[in-house]
Amino acid sequence: MTDRRIETFTDLPAGAAQAVFDLIAAAAAEDGQPAVSEQGRLHLRNAGRPGVRHLLLWTPGPDGGGAQELTGYGQIDGTDPVEAPAAEFLVHPRRRSRGHGQALAAELLAATGRRLRVWAHGGHPAARHLARQLGLRLFRELRQMRRPLDPELTGLPEPRLPEGVEVRTFVPGQDEAAWLAVNAAAFAHHPEQGGITRADLDDRIAEPWFDPAGFFLAFRGPTPVGFHWTKVHRPEGLGEVYVVGVAPDEQGSGLGRALTAIGLRHLARDRGLGTAMLYVDADNAPAVAVYERLGFTTHETDLMYRTEE
Template sequence: MDPTPEDREAIGHLVTAVRHADGVDAWSEAVLLDLATPTGHGRHLVVRADDGSLAAWAHVDTADPDDVVVELGVAPGARRHGVATSLARALLADPAVRPGQARVWAHGERPGSAELAAALGLDRDRELWMMRRPADAGPLPAQRPVEGVTISPLRVGEDEPDVVAVNARAFAWHPEQGAMTVDDVRRREQEPWFDAEGFLLAREDATGDLLGFHWTKVHPEGARDGGPVGEVYVVGVDPGAQGRGLGGALTLAGLHHLAGRGHDEVILYVEADNAAAVATYRRLAFAVDATDVSFRLPDVTSAPSGGDDDAGR
């Protein structure tokens, strides 16, 4: 369906209700941006209660037919009534949601999400950790200058193509981040949280080439006390510039920027199997605070025959 303005308003209320009930967003930033864009590419499915109120919403991202991504959530008052199961089964019956090429995100890995994934026979595919550096973690290490490199803020309207090029090389392995476009950057520049001063670029002094960047973000809520919280939004280093300490220097530069704005509590998201990045963040007093899990619809055509069927576990 193509959401009407009334649908979009109702979905916005649902998103807020789920966030407050669970303490975590059930939908990613990319999905919420797609919802807010009239020309968004996502497909939507809503479930309404008998009184007409919105009971559930699912977003299906079919931009990459070989990696269809589903995110869904149920209103707190409509849970434990089979709504999520019915919605998920309807989605899995969609021809676009093909076995082996579709996955479902469970943000925060709530108990109900794990139960639903098990009932549907979905396989655990990826883990994304949200790590948090508490406000009382102590002073940050001193910043680390890199010889021959200057770190300075983004020049809006000029630097975006360079950022996207470096991002594509740095995250060529990442199914979401590596696909970022100039339009994606400019779309986020229109968001209330965007701050060019907190988008830090590292350039080679001799050539002016962009070597890496640290894009910070501030959420209006999310800190332990309910106030604003900073985020290490994206840190990317060109593979050709690795080994010079740029990742650490950019991370610290961004953390110092956030601290200078009064945001000592900071979160970030990192792939659980990225051992090097996790070790770096642990040294900076970050600890795992929540887990997002991607469950994949198994490719039954390639599954071995015989044995016990675990789809109902």
């Protein structure tokens, strides 16, 4: 028996979001990476988004005085119109191995009618074991790749843009619609990225890390045909190839490689960062090959599991 209880919210009570962020930070300090993705943290910070639910798991505090302690958190993102809902969840490091993770997972499965995709960031053995216990199968492998940077741009090619294509930086208040259009076209096969809405974009623009000087748009005449959005993780000294996209008509032209090189040069010279990172699906062989030729190697792996359908 246990005194745990799980509550489900669309709008979080006052103070709950900060308590969850504190929980995520405590777990990240133990595990080496956050158990909730950037998208999940944005949903948490901007609670109330339709289709997103937040599960809070409470247990009695250590003093036994009746106060409840936030011990676990889960999130269900049901905004994808095609795929099964996606979930992330975690338990405080001090309260693990007591069945709380399995209880949260069971609640997530029940809430979605056992139609669920679940992220395991870092692919830790405990997450793999729990996935097997729950009857989930491995569905997706997302690699984090890294490469060193230096002011001399060692190993970085000169950007060679296709004829007729020009690149400039993003202008807030002007370029949102253009970027949304080229992003949707470039990632039509990838609903998670291609389905980003104006609200999702505005959430990111409002984040402290947003820097239009590191957000590059490529145009052929007035038409947006590609982009490279970089991101700086200043505390870790990392520059991220946040997302690179190329319109279908321009794919194979070398634009993606040129845009990647432009962003990496910006991170190395303009921002003085010593390491670049990016995420790429392991089964995207052409993209993995491009990044390997640019000097990237696999640093760690995130795994997604799903229920059988």
